[in-house]
Structures are given as structure tokens and as C-alpha cells.
Amino acid sequence: MISGKPKLRPRLLGLLLASLATPALASGVDAGWILRQLAQPAPSQTGFVELRGSALLKEPLRVEGQYRRPDAATLVRQVRVPYAETTTIANGQVSIDRSGKPPRVFSLQRVPELADLQASFGALLSGDLARLEQAYRLQASGSAQQWQLVLTPRAEALARRVRAVTLHGQGKELRCIETQPARGDLQRTLLGSAAAAAANLRQADALAALCQAGGAR
Amino acid sequence: MKLTAPQRIGLAIGWLLLLGLLTAWISSRMQVSGDLRKFMPDARTPAQKLLLDELGEGPGARLLLVALSGASPAQLAAQSRELRATLAADTQFELVANGEQAGLEAFPEHLLPYRYLIHALPADAFSRATLGDELQARLQDLGSPAGGLIEPLLPSDPTLQLLRVAEALQPATAPQRIDEVWFDHTGTQALLLVQTRAAGFDPGAQQAAVDAIQAAFTHAAGNSGSRIELSGPGAFSVKIGNRTAREASTIGTLDTIGMVLLLWLAYRSWKMPILGFLPLASAGLAGLAAVALGFDGVHGITIAFGFTLIGVVQDYPIHFFSHERPGRSSWDNVRALWPTLGTGVIATCIAYLTFLFSGVEGLKQLSVFTITALATAALATRFVLPALVDPATRDFADSRPLARVWAYTRHLPQPRWSLLALALLAGAVVSWAPGPFWQNDLGRLTPVDPQDLQRDAQLRSELGAPDVRYVIALRGNDVQAALEASERLRPALDALVDRGALESYDMAARYLPSAATQQQRQRQLPDAATLRTALAEAVADTPFRSDAFAPFLADVARARAAPALQPQDLQGTPLATAVGGLLVQGQQHSTALVSLSGLHDIAALAAAARAQGGELLDLKNASESLVADYRGRVLAALAVAVLLLSATVWAALRTPRRVVRVLLPMALSTLLVLAVLRGLGVELNLFHLIGLILAAGLGLDYGLFFEHAGDSHADQLRTLHGLLVCSVMTLLVFSLLGLSSIPVLRAIGSTVALGVVCNFVLALLVSRHPLQEQADDRA
Numbered sequence: 004m005i006s007g008k009p010k011l012r013p014r015l016l017g018l019l020l021a022s023l024a025t026p027a028l029a030s031g032v033d034a035g036w037i038l039r040q041l042a043q044p045a046p047s048q049t050g051f052v053e054l055r056g057s058a059l060l061k062e063p064l065r066v067e068g069q070y071r072r073p074d075a076a077t078l079v080r081q082v083r084v085p086y087a088e089t090t091t092i093a094n095g096q097v098s099i100d101r102s103g104k105p106p107r108v109f110s111l112q113r114v115p116e117l118a119d120l121q122a123s124f125g126a127l128l129s130g131d132l133a134r135l136e137q138a139y140r141l142q143a144s145g146s147a148q149q150w151q152l153v154l155t156p157r158a159e160a161l162a163r164r165v166r167a168v169t170l171h172g173q174g175k176e177l178r179c180i181e182t183q184p185a186r187g188d189l190q191r192t193l194l195g196s197a198a199a200a201a202a203n204l205r206q207a208d209a210l211a212a213l214c215q216a217g218g219a220r
Numbered sequence: 221m222k223l224t225a226p227q228r229i230g231l232a233i234g235w236l237l238l239l240g241l242l243t244a245w246i247s248s249r250m251q252v253s254g255d256l257r258k259f260m261p262d263a264r265t266p267a268q269k270l271l272l273d274e275l276g277e278g279p280g281a282r283l284l285l286v287a288l289s290g291a292s293p294a295q296l297a298a299q300s301r302e303l304r305a306t307l308a309a310d311t312q313f314e315l316v317a318n319g320e321q322a323g324l325e326a327f328p329e330h331l332l333p334y335r336y337l338i339h340a341l342p343a344d345a346f347s348r349a350t351l352g353d354e355l356q357a358r359l360q361d362l363g364s365p366a367g368g369l370i371e372p373l374l375p376s377d378p379t380l381q382l383l384r385v386a387e388a389l390q391p392a393t394a395p396q397r398i399d400e401v402w403f404d405h406t407g408t409q410a411l412l413l414v415q416t417r418a419a420g421f422d423p424g425a426q427q428a429a430v431d432a433i434q435a436a437f438t439h440a441a442g443n444s445g446s447r448i449e450l451s452g453p454g455a456f457s458v459k460i461g462n463r464t465a466r467e468a469s470t471i472g473t474l475d476t477i478g479m480v481l482l483l484w485l486a487y488r489s490w491k492m493p494i495l496g497f498l499p500l501a502s503a504g505l506a507g508l509a510a511v512a513l514g515f516d517g518v519h520g521i522t523i524a525f526g527f528t529l530i531g532v533v534q535d536y537p538i539h540f541f542s543h544e545r546p547g548r549s550s551w552d553n554v555r556a557l558w559p560t561l562g563t564g565v566i567a568t569c570i571a572y573l574t575f576l577f578s579g580v581e582g583l584k585q586l587s588v589f590t591i592t593a594l595a596t597a598a599l600a601t602r603f604v605l606p607a608l609v610d611p612a613t614r615d616f617a618d619s620r621p622l623a624r625v626w627a628y629t630r631h632l633p634q635p636r637w638s639l640l641a642l643a644l645l646a647g648a649v650v651s652w653a654p655g656p657f658w659q660n661d662l663g664r665l666t667p668v669d670p671q672d673l674q675r676d677a678q679l680r681s682e683l684g685a686p687d688v689r690y691v692i693a694l695r696g697n698d699v700q701a702a703l704e705a706s707e708r709l710r711p712a713l714d715a716l717v718d719r720g721a722l723e724s725y726d727m728a729a730r731y732l733p734s735a736a737t738q739q740q741r742q743r744q745l746p747d748a749a750t751l752r753t754a755l756a757e758a759v760a761d762t763p764f765r766s767d768a769f770a771p772f773l774a775d776v777a778r779a780r781a782a783p784a785l786q787p788q789d790l791q792g793t794p795l796a797t798a799v800g801g802l803l804v805q806g807q808q809h810s811t812a813l814v815s816l817s818g819l820h821d822i823a824a825l826a827a828a829a830r831a832q833g834g835e836l837l838d839l840k841n842a843s844e845s846l847v848a849d850y851r852g853r854v855l856a857a858l859a860v861a862v863l864l865l866s867a868t869v870w871a872a873l874r875t876p877r878r879v880v881r882v883l884l885p886m887a888l889s890t891l892l893v894l895a896v897l898r899g900l901g902v903e904l905n906l907f908h909l910i911g912l913i914l915a916a917g918l919g920l921d922y923g924l925f926f927e928h929a930g931d932s933h934a935d936q937l938r939t940l941h942g943l944l945v946c947s948v949m950t951l952l953v954f955s956l957l958g959l960s961s962i963p964v965l966r967a968i969g970s971t972v973a974l975g976v977v978c979n980f981v982l983a984l985l986v987s988r989h990p991l992q993e994q995a996d997d998r999a
Contacts, residue, residue, distance in 0.1 A: 055363055059374055059768040066363040080365070088360050101360060115400070116366040158294055160399040184368045 032150045034141040035132055040175040042130025045072040052198040054210050056188055063207055070194070072128060078121050092121045115164060123154060123168060127177075139168070148173055171214055179214035223607055232608050235498060242505045250508060251517040252424065267693075267835070267842035268849075281420030281688060282314070284452040285679040286412040286433065287404070291446035296410040297399035302440040303433075304401075307414060310436075312429055314801075315415035319395065319402035328793045332382070333778040334785050336745060337738040338731070339385045346746045346776070351758035354379045359762060376771035389731060389798075395682055404682045411683055415801070416454060423461045423520065426454035451676040453688060456668045464962050471960060475953045479534075482952065486945045487541055488614075495608055496537045499597040503533045507593035511585050519582050525910050526589040528968055531953070532568070532917045533597035535946040536561060539925065540601055542942030543935075545615035550606035558602055559872075560928040564921045565598040567868040571861035578853045616941040617934030626933075626940050635985055643888055646895035653895075658851065659903035660844035684724060686815035690822065694812045694834035699787055699805055702812035703734035705832060709814065712828040722825060723818025728787075728803035731795050735784035745780040748773065851906060858913070865920070873927075882927050885982035886919035893974045907967035911954075915975020918950060922979050926987035936988075947980040 048071040056063040068082040077093040089100040097117050100106040111118045126135035135141065138161065139154035154168040164185055171179040178197035182190045191214050193201050204210055223231065286303070288296045300318045307316040344350050358378055361370045373382060395402040395411055402411040414433065418425030430450060437448040480493040507526060511518050539561060543553050572594075575587035616622060668676075679685070694709065696702035706727045716722045733741075746754070752773055759766055787803060790796040804811040814834075819825065826836040870879050890912055897904060925943055929936040954976065957969025 053363070055367055057362060057371055059362075059371070059765060060763050061765055062763065064359065064363050064763060082360075082363065086356070086360055086363075088364075090364065099364075101357070110396070114366050114369075116369060120365050158399070159298065160294075187368045187371065190368070 032143050032145060032147055034136075034143045034152060036147075037143055037150055037152050037170075037172065038127065038130045038132050038135070041127055041172070041177055043128060045075045045077075045128075047072045047128075049195045050198040052193040052201045052204075052210075054191060054205075054207055056207060062205070065205060067198075075129065078124055090117070092117055115160075119161060119165060127170075181214060225610070228608050228610070231604075232495070232498070235502075235604065235608075239498075239501055239505055242509060246505065246508050246512055250512040252520050252523065265842065265845065267837040267839065268846055281453045282416045282418070283685055284414040284416065284429065284433065284450055284454055285676065285683060285685060286414055287449040287451075287679055288410040288412075288437070288441075289408055289447050289449070291441075291444040293398045293403065293407055293410075295444050296403075296446060297401045299437070299440040299444070299446060300401040300410040300412060303412060303436050306436040306440070307433065310432055312417055312425070312432065313414055314417050315798075316412065317402075317414075318410070318412040319397050320400055331785070331789070331793070332376070333775045333782060334738075335377075335381045335385045336776060336779040337741045337782070337785065338733060339381065339388050341381075341741065341744060343744065345379065345744075346751055346754060348754040348757045351379070351755055352761060355758055355762045355764060359764070375769060376775050378769050378772055389795075394684065402683070411679070413683055413685060418454075420453040420457070423457050427458050427461070430455060430458045449675070449679075451672065451679050456672065456676075459672075460668065464964065467960055467962050468965060471956050471965070474956055478952045478956070479949055482945065482949050483538075486941075489610070491610065492541060495605065496534070496541065498608075499537050499600040499605065500530070500534050502600050503530050503593035503597035506596035507589035510592040511589050514588055515581070515585055519585060522582055522585040522589060525586055526593070528910055528972075529572075529586070529590050529914050529917070530593040530597070531914055531950065531972070532921065533594060534949065535918070535921055535942075536565075536597050536601040537605055538945050538949070539939075539942040540605060541609070542616055542945060543938045544609065544612035545617065545938070546612050548612075550609050550611075554602055554606045560924050561598060561601070561921075563869065563872040564917075564924050565594050567865045567872075567920060568917050569594050570868050571865040574857040574861040574864065575854075578857045580850065580853055583853065583857070615934070615938075617937040619937065619941070622937050622941055626937055629984055629988070632985060639884070639888060639986070643891060646888075646891045649895040649899050650891065653898040653901070655898075655901055656903055657898070658848065659905045660847045661840075681818065684817050686726065686817050687819055689838060689840045690816055690819055690825070691837050691839065692814035692816065692825070692829045692834050693837050694814070694829075694832065695809050696812070697809055699803065699810045700735050702803065702810040703729050703732065704736060705834065706812040706814060707734055707737060709828065709832040709834060712831065713814070716821070716824060716828060719821075719824075721819075721821035722816060723820075725814050725816050726798075726802065727814045728799045728812055732785060732787060732790065732799050732803075735786070738784040742780055742782075745776055747780070748777050751776055847906070851909065854906070854909060869920075869924075878927060881987045882920070882923035885923050885979055885986045886916050888982055888986075889919050889975055889978035890916055892978045893971060896974055897971065905967060907964050908971050911968045911971030912975065915972050915979060918946075918972075918976060919979030919983065922947070922983035923987040926983045929988060943980070943983075947976050950976045 048069055050069050051067070053066045054063045055066065065085070066082055067084040068080065071079040071081065073079065077091065079092075080090040082088040082090075087102040089098075091098045091100070092111065095111045096108060097111050097114060098106050098108045111121070122138055123135065126132075126138070132141075135154070138158065139156055142153040142155070143150060144153075145151050150172050152170040152172075154170070156162040156165055156167075162185070166183040166185050168183070169181040170177055171181070176195050178194055180192040180194065182192075184190065191210060193210065193214055197213055201210055201213055204213065288299055288303075291299070301320060304316050304318045304320060307313050342350075355378060358370070358374055358380075361367060362374070364370075370380075373380065395404060396407070397403065398407055398410075403409060404411055414429075416426065416429045418429065420426065433450065434448065441448070483493040483496050484490060486492075504527060507530065508518065508523070511522065539557055540550075540554055543557060544550065545553075569591045572587050572590045575583040575590075578584065578587075692709070694702055694705040696705050706729045710727075710729070713722065713725050717724060729737075755769060755773065756766065759769065787796075787799055787805070790799055802813045802815060804813065814829075816825065822836070829836045866879070866883060869882055870876075873879050873882065893912060893915060894904075897908065902908070922943060925939050929939040951973055954969045954972035957965050958973050960966050960969060
């Protein structure tokens, strides 16, 4: 969700709406260019929408909330709908705060999925190409207006959890993250303007289209 | 029987070939065992029993701690995974852990329903409200970044009971994980725990295990530059064993060179070192063959002690060589020596017979080995060696220096009262020297570098590995009784952990509760209809499908009706090793063990164990008391041996005066050596004792030969020559051993070297035949 105040424009991952002014590259894009676009100093925040499908559920679970970076070393995932939950990742620890329950704090090592999230996000946000390239092989494609960056894990341990992470963006804005786990279905996180556009969507197909095509339509 | 030179060489070669064949036969048949239990007397106390019968292969003693360092964490983690995969496929390892198996895989599919019986459940675990809360939490789990991890578990386990069990089964102080494998707290060393099947004190098997780990590591490490470090009792015994072997082989080489030079110098013939070696080699091989025929396996200690004790046979050919002279047939020569030599051999053999009745397997082997070896060497010297020697070209009786030495010794006074004073003084030193008389700590004989010990303690605490010395044992008439006893102990142990008296503990009941506890938990599980209703109501309020959790209903129903999980049900699962190491099932009874980590208050633990009918066992203490028992048997056998030996000498010599002259130097030397060792503050151990026995055997021969030196001046000179060569050679061999840095070798070497000097001097002063000499003087 986007902050209403003009001063606090959403900044996480360079998810700025005002991206039309970005000078378009004549030809294709490369990973370095994308990271430079996305790099944003803390604090920053952006809304997200995730749709989680499962055979156990009557319909896909739609989760809405906000990613925040209060400082360079901390990542907060705050879910607002359909339940309240705040996950804070900092200093190698995870704290999960669910309404009505005492927060659970445990080592990041115990949930490698969260460690991966922080490792890739952290590098993305600080524009640290070298660090990102340590963990992933990067492959950029598309144009400045409509780019994709595919992250393929290098380390075997990571590859056993994640097959690939695809970032979709426009100019300075990261709009969607598609994570293909080693087992199970593709998971999508819509961010920034894409999340806003998805406010009323509940169909998985529509969400997928929004993710990949962006706001180009 | 007189052979030509080529025939003699042929016969010698034939003998060597025979020895070669015997060696081949023995090495194909004999199994050297390092199992200390074979060498120990029967256990008497429960702790000894546990140490020998059951815990002889205790879990703590079979653990090897492995640390990989010197490369990036990612590389080390990959190497740790490869090492684990390789070693887990190797049957000599019972358990290989590096943190990878987080507990979920430890649970085989068909045992999954038992998760409701293994771990305690709150009373309202299956109420509508609890289920509703759990389902809401699962929905949030599903919506989290870790949703993919949780999803497959949910249909059968919406309350995540399996994770609770897995968490409970994790070691309390598990090391941190990097890339899913254990690392130390600095994150620079990957850690693994390896448990061998073989006992920690079986050096051969531990060597094989260490080699396998090294080989697997070399393969995994490639050229990453990483290093491996091994710690734990097995790794230490291998390290020390190799060091001892290296040093013993260096000393052995020096000894051989020295002996060859000495024999060449003494006899000026290159054949003598070879011929002199034949009886000893034959003796050792015959002894081994006899043990291989009579026993299942030869103990390593039997071989070590045995070869020390038969050092005396090296003297037999020397006496023979020294008495050779031109113009006299070798056969006549050996026949003349035989009464003296034979008396010594027979007396010694009869003495060693007592070990046969000691009731200790290892000592029986030692007895068979030494008796066979001594007899073989004596018979070889008597019946084969004369055929092999070249005709003598010189007579040692013609040696002027020797004659001067002998003349000088004749002017020495024959001590009487001074010996009594010496004996009293030595007796006083032996009795009143400060410090303990015996050293029972076998560990002190094979000392581990303090640095290694410190490293071991460090790794042990990083890994939360159990203490090697202390363990709690709870006995019951059967497995269930033992499990129940250990369950009753848990509250007290938990309290001790809270108080800081103990860091953590482990017991079989943690993985496998007693049947009674399982049945009690079964009674708490709801019946199918109740659970179905409660679940349906809870699911109705959530986005979950109404039929999503059918497998859960089935699992609870199965858990409710299942027969209690027994130890044998765990066979083939990783849990079996955890339970097997801590639950010892015997014929008459079972013992549940509680392994302990980070002990701070031993008295409190002992009290807690006693309160539940258990016992805190001090395995170090148990092994020390076993050593003391063992030594007691040796000493008792020796007491009988001294009587038998005296009786044999008496029967051979017939007059009390002669018997005293032969036996007095030997007895006095033993006392003197003891006094010197005690005076120097040395704590005596089994190896000193074996050294003393050898020294006494040598002393008996010295006494017999001096006493029996011969009827003529020339014969006496030849005897003196032989005895000088014998004692100088023995002194050389054992002095070098006495200089070793390894306490075991030093103990044997210093004792025998001292014994040789005392025995030679005293035998010279006491045993030589003054009447005969006076007759010679008159002649």
C-alpha cells in the first residue's frame, strides 16, 4: 500500500511511480543498470499483494501488506489483510508477531526461505551487484520500460529450495517478483503500482497478467 | 653329526624358510584384537560390568569429533555434506551427523502416527478452540514466505505436531547451522559427529575408521586447501598408537644395528648375528602359533608383553657361542651347558605356568606364548644350533683382558652383612617413599597432548557431545522397566539443568517413551467421531476446504489404536542408533543410560540418580579398578611363581647354599630396582611389573651361570664372556627403550636396564663359586 503523503513516496526497491522521466535506453538493459535503478537508501516502503494457491484452500489466499526497510539492515514484512502479522528480519534473527500472541523470535538459519529473501532483497536494495552475483547468476532482458531480471541460484543449497526468481519492472520500479520454488507452484508478489492495481483482483490469471505485463496495458 | 660348510648354510636357509612359512601361516590365521575386555579380569562392580559387558563400546567412547576448516563456509559446508554422504554409506559407522538431518527425515513414514505418543500433548490439544487457533496459524504460515515448506505437512498434521517432536528430539545445544550443516560459533569450522561401530579402545578398528574419514575428506576437499581435525578417544588412541609404533620401530632399528655390531665385535664373525637371531625368531613365531591355535584371537597386549618377556632367550645362543672352542665338538659343548641352561628354562616355564590359572584370558595367552617361546628357543639352541655353527677358530679363555677382569673380580669381597643392610635400606625406600605405589590410570601411560585435550573439550562443548567419563545407569528387569526408571529421573535432571549443574542430558526415553507413557497418551487422544466434529467446526471458520485434513483424522485414529512403539520397531531408522546407544538390552535385565554433557555438579547428579534407583557411573574409576584387579591377579600368580621357581631350582641344585646363591641376587635386584623407581617418585604400572619379571628371569640365568661357571679357570672365563655379552646386549636394547618419550616404552626399558645392571653385579658378587676358585688357585 502506498503512503498517502507526497513526501513519503514509496521507495522500496526503487518502486517509484514517477518513473516516466527515466531516460530510456536505446537498446536492451543489463543487470547493473537495473540494480542502479532499484537502489534506494533506507528508510523505504512499498505495498505488496500476494496470491497463494493451494489444494487445501477453497480459493487462493490473497495477502496484502507492506514491505518496509526502516534501516539498511532490517526488512519488515507487514501483512494487513486478511490477518495482521509482522515479520521482522534483522541481525540474523526473525521475529514473527501475530495478533493476540507473544512474538516468536528465532534464528534466521532455521528458516532458510526467509534468509534467502533477505539475502536477495538486501543486495537488490543496496544496489550491490557483486553480492547478488555471488548468490545468483543474473540474466537481464527487455527494455528500460519493461525489463526482466532472472536470478538463478549458484549455490547448491539455495538451488535445492529455489529454482529461479524473476523480477519484472518498469524503469525505476520493481513491480513483481515471481519465485519458482524447487518444489511446488510459482509464487507471485506484486509490488508498488502493480499491487495498487491489483487491489480488487482475486483471479490468479489476472494477477499473473498484471505481474508479467506490468501496467503497460 | 657333522655337517660340511655348504650343508650348514643349506640348513640355515632351510630354517629361515621354515620361519618364513610359519610367519605366513600365522599372519593368515591370527587375528590381533585390541579389545581390552579380553585382557581384563571379570567385572565385579556394576560400573565394571557396564564398562566391560555393555558399555565396553560406550557411545561417548565411540564418538569421533570432526572439524573442517581453512576454506570458505560454503565450501566447507559442501565438503561436510559430501563427507557425511560417503561415511553414512560405510558400514563401519553407526551414525554420521552434520546437522543436515533436521529431525523430520529421522521419522520414517510408517511411524508418523506415533508422533502423538512420543511427545507430551496438552489436555485440550484437540478441542475445537485449539484446532481453530492452529488452523488460523497454519493459514498465516501458508501465506508466509516459508509457506512452501509447510504446505506438504498440513493435510496430515495441521497442528504441526511433527515439528514439535522434531524440535524435542534435537540436541539441546545443537551448534549453529550454515548452509544447513553444523558450524562452530565463529562460523569458520564445519563440525561433524561420527560414531563408529567398533569400540573406542579397539585400535585396529579405530585406525580403519580414521583412515576412512581421512580418505573421504581428501576426496571431498579436492584442492580447496581445507583441513580436517579429528578428536575423541578413538582418534587419540590411533594417534598415540602410531607415535608409539614409530618410536618403537626407530628404537628397534637402532637396537638391531647395535646388537649386530656387538655380536660381530664379540665373535668376529658375520654369521653369529644371524645364527644368534634364529632361536629368538623361532621362539616368537612358535609362541604366536601356539596362541593362534589355542585361542580365538591374539590380544595386542599379549604380543607386546610376550615379546618383552622372551627377550631372555637371546641369551641362550650367546652362552653357547662363548663356550665354543677349537678342538671340541659343538655338540659336546652344548651338552655340557644344558644342565645350567635347562634349569633356567624349566624354572622360568614353570613360573609362567601360574599365569595359565589366573582366570584372565590375556594372561593365559601370555602364559602359553612365553612357555612355548622359551621352550622353542632352548630346544633350538640345544638341538639345531650346534649343527649350524662353523668350527671354532678361537677360545675366549685365551683372552687376556677377560682374564684380567676375572682376576680382578676374584679379589672383590664376597658381601654378606652389607647385602642385608642394602636389602633393609631398599625395603625401607620401597615402603616409605612418598606418593602412590601403583598407577592405575591407563590413560597416563599413553598421554594425550594437553593441547589435543583442550581442543577436544572445545569441540565437545561446541557439539554438545556427551561426557566420556560419567554416565547414569538405570537398571530394570526389562526394557520397559529401564525406560520407566529413566522417565522418573527426568524431572530431577531438568531441575539440575535449570540450576546449571548440568548443561544437557540425553536418554532413550526422549526418543522412545515407555509403553506405559505411550498408553497414557493414547487415552488422551479423542475418538474419531469427537475429533471429526471438533475439526469440522474449526475448519468451517477458515478458507480451508472441509476435506483438507482427512489424513489428520486417520493419523490420530491410528495413533490411538496402535500398539506401543518398541525398540525393535525403530530398526533401520536413525532413531535406532540414538536409542540403541542409550538402552542396553541384556538377557536378564536392561539398562537405560543417561549421557551427560557439561557436568558442573557431580555430587548433585549422583544424588539425583540414586534417588531413582540409578547410579552415576565413573567409567574412569571403573577402568582403574579393573586395572588394579588385573594387577592383583598378576601379583598373586607371581607369588605362586616364585615358590615354584625356587622349588625347581632347589630340585636341580639340591643344596640350600647353592640355591641361595642363585636366587639371592635375583630377589635382591628386584627389591633394588623397586627401591630406585620408588625413590625417583615413579608410580609403578603393569609395564614396570612385566619389566621386573623379565629382569628376574635374566637374573636367574646370570645366577645359574655364575654359580655353575664350570670346573676350570678356562670355562669360567668363557662363562664370563658369555654373561658379559648377554648383559651388555640386554642393557643396550633396554637402555635405548628407556630413553623413549613414550611412557610405556620408558617403563619397560628403564626397569629392565636397571634390573640387568643390578642382577649382573649381584650375581657376580654372590653367585660365583668361591670354593671352586680356591681350588683353581691351588692348582
